[in-house]
Amino acid sequence: MRCVIFDLDGTLVDTAGDLIAAGNHQFQTLGYGDVLDLHQDAIVAGQGVRKLMAAGFARVKPDFDEADIDASHGLVVAYYRDNIAVHSTLYDGAVAAIEGLKRDGYAVGVCTNKPEGLAELLLGKLGVRDLFGALVGSDTMSERKPHPMPYAAAVARAGGDLAQSYLVGDTITDRKTATAANVPSALVSFGPIGQDVLQYAPDAVLDHYDDLARITQELIG
Structure with missing residues (x-):
């Protein structure tokens, strides 16, 4: 998948x-x-x-x-x-875009360098934990990003095929993770780093979640 x-x-x-x-x-x-x-x-x-x-x-x-x-x-x-979800908010359009991917038959998951327990808590507080088929945190595996192990585990746990997957992130760590896993990457330009993500030469830049379906089609079909 x-x-x-x-x-x-x-x-x-x-x-x-x-x-x-x-x-x-x-x-x-x-x-x-x-x-x-x-x-x-x-x-x-x-x-x-x-x-x-x-x-x-x-x-x-x-x-x-x-x-x-x-x-x-x-x-x-x-x-x-x-106090994990006092000010924290999902980026505009994220939920609708991910729900769209799932309707189109894509598996989705999370791979973060946040400890798994905190990531579970945050997504739960925001009401979106059930949106994702897998969550792998910094302490889930024996390695963390940019090692490819947690990424591969997230794909497998979500029910996906590594060869037909890609990573959406916002930092050089995410770009390096994708490279190590031999998969494409898309970096968002609306995160803290902004347009400076261009210096990391990702396979795509996501300017808004409205563009997620198009970029996904371009990267993995």
Whole structure:
């Protein structure tokens, strides 16, 4: 079965607001106030809590080290888990487009570098978990993207054929994952990176989910 696999943060869902709110909650607790900015830090927010907190600490404590991040990491994740869908929203047209793929006989799944439990929780809170036939997170397999293993697992669990699949994402990690799996990639231009995804030379650029059916037909038929 032909199959389309989606990244999560920055591809299906704009999650930057809740991630930055979780980081700022911790910085407030430490007495620094709101250190992170939604517009300035949207890209790093999608790279994980550790990188997000490192970006913040660099502004308020230049001599910070890994111990500072270690001490905050669990608290940030706990706050984020409890507030995972306050600001996060699905990108415009995503649900209708994916429902259209399913009606046309495509399998669909999610492959993310977000921990599986958080990804399950987020999609459930947004009411779209049942839309996807598979969800593979950063800790589902022994490897994470850009290794091809989690992508291949997502395709298999969704009931798809790897040779008739492609990945929709928003970062160089997604582009590298697709290359490693020997499948095409489409990168969205409406995520935090915007039109800069063009520098990664994906097989297609998705400017809006209204274009998903056309791009899917072009890439895998």
